[in-house]
Amino acid sequence: MTSAVKVVSRLKPSLPEFHTRQMRKEFYTKFCHLPVSATGNTVPPHILRAIYRELTLDATADQNKALDERVRQALLAEDSDLVTDLRHINPGRPGDTFNDFFENLHQKVEQMVAADERRHNVEHMATYLSVRDLKEQVEKDLEPGSAIPSESSILYAFVPKNSHANTAKLYKSKIPLQFKIQTRQLRVSHQDDHYCSAVFKYIRQFAIKFRDCCKLLCIDDKAKIDYGEPGMAVSSGVRGKKSIVPSNVSLSALDHDLQTKGSVTPSVSLDVSIPESIDDTFYRGKVSVIYKDSIFMPSSPWRHATEICQMLQASGEVPPLVILFSDGGPDHRITYHAVKLSLIVMFKKLDLDMLVAGRTAPGNSWVNPAERIMSLLNIAAQNVAFTRSEMNSEMEQIIKSANSMSEIRSKAEKNPRLKTSWIESVQTVIDILIERTKRVALKAVPFDCPTPSDLADVKAFEHLVKEMVDGTLQQGQYQEKHVSKKADYMKFLEDHCRQRAYMFQIRKCQNINCCRPSRSGITFPWVPDPMMQVDKNHYEPFEKVLGTDTNESDKPSAKNTKTSVVAEQMQGIRNAGLVGQNVRRTVACYECGKPRCIYAKKSLTSREARTLNRMLEKLDYTCVCIIVPEDDTLHGIVHTRLQMDCRTPVEFSYYADNTPIRLQKDICCYCASPNSEKDAEELAKFKVVLPICNDCKNSGKPIIKRNPKKN
Incomplete structure (x- = not known):
């Protein structure tokens, strides 16, 4: 018998051993419930792992390296006191510590679950913007000194979105809340991308150089927010992030194809906290959001300029240097004379030493820091369905047949009371947006929601163009054909302005008979145009071109012949x-x-x-x-x-x-004037001749024709 044992001992190291995960799982399942004492305590998992490893020579990796090593030491030393389970003396957190908080939250959730007039368990608005906001809203209704759970504790009290996921075991399903979502986004390339990036970098470095007397405003209009007619909640159109709603309701709204009569336009302005270095972030500062009715408060260069002036004056002392940066939309496109005139009036009204307006390349609005504010603003407007309040029966009957903004405006001209009633009706939507927006913050600085400018203030601001720029300008007529012969305006552009495709700059001249004395005592240089280095791969550093005579010769679109x-x-x-x-x-x-x-x-x-x-x-x-x-x-x-x-x-x-x-085929091909005619002589020679009015013809513009007739 002894010789047999010796043979087995010699052969055992060379014999193959087979272990499977199922074998180990079955071993744990069989013995983990066996009581080991009169108290009913079962075999701890780490002891079972040690037993299985010793009996089967299992060499898999340790599940709990520190604990398994302690068990091995206890077995080798034959001292069981080296491993002591102290978990039985830890009673854990009392289960009723946060009862008041969760009971209050549960009541709020029950109030949120209201039946829609067409469907049950349909929620039109995400009440809470985030877990932090949920915590703050519930805390307001509790007694001072009440126990408040952490944000993670609140989150894990939610219902898991996917009960089959491994993370679902962390959720307690204590409160019937969970995250639900509605999505979309975009970017377009342009040949001037690199050039415009250099322009914006120069503008930022210019702001840093004069940061003690400068204010940098990044401005943009967010996409219009739709709202439905009374009783018909229409989605705001903002999706892309989950919202906190009761778990037994669906977050929905009416079909997006439903015709809406109006919308709300949010105008966003970021008053940048200018850093000391170009490497630091410019995504800091005070955010202002102005909500306006799109029908009777439409966006225009004059409205934007009026509201910017009011915000600058309300913030305290207006600095001598103001820099504006936008995405170059129709209301901010600095190549348009209406925009130039509004900036000139702002420059003179605020008595600025210099004003710089820049814009991004077409389709590259994402470069504008104000565009990044939209993701935060979306938190306030996301997954929400709005409906305006009902007007009196007479006004509702008038508005019933109007299916567009222009029709509502035309009806308001005939019935002045309609405008007042409509604005009061839409104010319900705006009040909700303002309340939710003020709960959003950028780097702990809450958003502000100033009051939009009155139409009278906007008209008064626009009327200043005749007093401050050129008395011969006609209000509303700011196209090239209207202003090209205005001598005072053209002279001001020549003496005080620098016009570029992506920058428009105004500064005071040294003539005391023309401009007021400088407030800063600084002679500001022009913000330079980006100029290519010798290698033609990069633009020159800002310091090298500042103060030099630059031009747009290195702008790609200016050199592209095709x-x-x-x-x-x-x-x-x-x-x-x-x-x-x-x-x-x-x-x-x-x-x-x-x-x-x-x-x-x-x-x-x-x-x-x-x-x-x-x-x-x-x-x-x-x-x-x-x-x-x-x-x-x-x-x-x-x-x-x-x-x-x-x-x-x-x-x-x-x-x-x-x-x-x-x-209408008889409009002039140059100015779109109606009742124009085709030239009879040219029509006899060419198959296609475009109509032209007498004014354009007398001004020397050629007759456009093609496809000559064969004799």
Whole structure:
């Protein structure tokens, strides 16, 4: 027998051993419930692991390295006191510590779960913006000194979104709340991306250089927020983040295709806390959000300038240097004379030593720090459905037949009481937005919601253009054809301004008969234009070009001779496809008033036509603009010709006989004046001759024609 044991001992190290996870699992399952004492205590897991390892020579990795090593030491030393389980003396947190908090929260949740008039368990608004906000809202209703759980404790009291996930075991399902979501986002490239990034860097370095007497404002308009008619809650359209709602309701709203009569426009301004170094962040400062009714308080350069002046004056002493940076939308496009004039009036009214206005490249609004504010502002407006309050029966009957903003405005001209009633009706939506917005903060600085400027203040501000700039300017007539011969205005631009595609600068001159004395005592230099280094890969440092005579010669779009290639790339279709038979409708340019054709390869469906109508109703179109953003449902379906600006005549496609929509074909191709005629002599020589009015013809503009007739 002894010899047999010796043989087995010698062979045992060379024999293969087989262990599976199932074998180990079955061992634990069989013996983990066996009581080891009269108290009923079972075998601890670490003891079972040690037994299994010793009996089977299992060499898998330790599950709890420190504890398993202590067990091995206890076995080798034959001293069980080396391993002591102290968990039985830890009673844990008393279960009723936060009872008051969770009972109060439970009552609030029950109040939130209200039945919709058409569906039950439908919530139109996310009451809480975040777990932190939930904690603060519940804490307000508790007695002082009540026990308040941490944010993580509140979170794990929620219902798990996926009960089968491994993390679901952390949730207690104590409160019927969970995160639910509604999503979308975009970016477009442009050949001037790098150039505009250099422009913005120069502007920031300029602000840092004069930070003691400078204010940098980043401004932008957020997408309009829709609201429904009384009793019909329409989604705000903001999704992308989960919201806290009761677990037994669905977060929903009416279909987004529902026609809405109005909207609310949020104007965002970030008063940047200018850092000491260009490497530090510019995403700091005070955020102001102004909510305006889009129908009777439409955005315009004059309204923006009026509200900026009021905010600067309300903040205390106005600094001598003000810098504005925007995405270059129609109300901020510094190449438009209406925008230039509004900035000049602001410059003179605030008695600034210098004003700098910059903008991003087309489609690159994400560069603007104010655009990053939108993600925070979305917290207040996300997953919410709004409805305006009901007016009296007479006003509701008048508004019933109006299906667009322009129709509501025209009805308000006939019935002045309609405007007041409408603004009071919409104020309910604005009050909710203001209350929710003030609960949002940027780096612990709460958002502010100033009151929008009255229409009388805006008109008074615009009227100053005749007093401060040029007395011959006509209010509302700010196109190139109207201002090109205004001598005082043109002289001011020449003496006090520096005009660029992406920057517009105004500063005082040294003539005391023209400008007031400098408030800062500093002669500010122009913000320089980016100039390429010798290697043509990078732009010169700011310090090297500051104070030198620079120009736009290194702007890519100025050097690109093949504009058609760039236009086709941006518009998403070749110019050969933009023909008369593909014209589906027209849109008038906000700046020049000329009709521009909207093309589509196929006829638009009823849903696509409704979507296009709503978009054109809410947004102002200008020449050279992309008609729909990249993330829109109509992107790639409808197009406009980008290879033209406000100086470009009306397209040939507009006058084509095969245009499938009815158009007024007798308008002047230069100024869009009606009742214009085609030249009879040219018509005898060419197949296609565009109409021209007498004023344009007498001013020497050529007659546009093509396709000569063969004899």
